[in-house]
């Protein structure tokens with residue numbers, strides 16, 4: 001067997017479908033966010049990044065960098081092993097306490113990433129519940145789906161944010177059966193928000209456990225940045241809240257917050273937690289500094305919302321097809337993978353604007369888009385330049401100006 005040929009053909013398939021992914025060679029610059037150096041084939045150039053998930057620019061915050069470097073110099077670079085072997089470095093204990101407090105839960109548990117936290121927690125919870133039925137929102141993230149597959153139990157998908165479809169499935173399962181309702185607060189490709197309180201009402205009525213992914217909301221919503229559930233005053237009603245330290249908190253790592261028995265069970269049974277080296281202490285300290293800062297400070301959240309609104313208005317004023325979004329995500333529809341790629345190539349080469357196209361399978365075919373994420377550091381002048389650049393590219397490529405989504409997937 002010519003093994004290499006198999007892999008070559010698999011990649012050719014992606015080229016044929018125009019969704020082969022290319023990663024730009026970028027270098028972020030601390031203190032100069034959202035500007036970065038693009039290591040272009042012709043040499044380095046300055047660009048403005050418009051699609052970062054470092055939503056608030058906390059990755060360059062002086063408190064975060066100070067905690068990182070001070071702890072690394074004091075404690076060293078690595079954790080020295082799994083927690084079973086090396087124990088828990090004290091900065092990680094403090095981080096988990098900070099996260100439990102953030103979400104008003106008894107305990108928190110940190111993982112290598114948000115992906116791992118979903119995969120490990122959902123699979124472990126659902127495996128421990130006898131004859132568990134998972135009820136999953138149709139647009140749940142790949143990491144949640146990986147956890148459901150790993151659980152090996154029954155799973156039913158309810159239509160995205162559709163309460164009556166969820167109720168139908170809950171009713172069908174009956175009150176007695178163990179049920180886990182798994183969903184997100186902010187869905188990051190469309191920027192829409194789940195009716196968390198109403199989902200909790202149903203879960204209560206039918207005796208289901210709730211698992212909420214707040215990855216795209218922690219740091220950004222609620223009076224202390226605990227997410228949409230905090231903003232809506234329903235945080236205490238959720239059994240498990242999952243988040244990342246890598247997006248608005250600007251560092252790396254994932255976590256769950258829940259009651260002590262739930263956390264103790266995940267800690268004790270999840271292979272994705274047990275058999276991997278713990279988060280480095282300097283990273284834990286940096287993440288804790290970021291969480292602590294955003295608990296107390298409103299200015300980042302306020303300016304973030306303002307600059308997002310300014311961006312939506314500026315693009316709409318130029319007749320660009322901004323898709324409706326209730327949150328900080330500004331999706332602009334292209335509707336074709338080839339054109340989305342051509343548009344982003346032009347933006348980078350001619351305008352120094354870096355935006356990555358979003359293609360299938362991240363979004364349904366026919367809804368390929370540019371996903372723009374303004375931060376508090378994208379000032380009004382940058383927003384004007386972005387609107388001009390997009391307008392020019394839309395004209396040059398003759399792209400559609402109306403939001404007409406035909407995809408049905």
Ligand SMILES: *Cc1c(COP(=O)(O)O)cnc(C)c1O
Pocket residue numbers: 113114115116118141143184188213215216244245246247253254
């Ligand atoms: C990014 C993301 C994750 C994974 O978080 P990481 O920390 O990047 O691994 C989980 N859930 C959702 C909804 C995400 O968008």
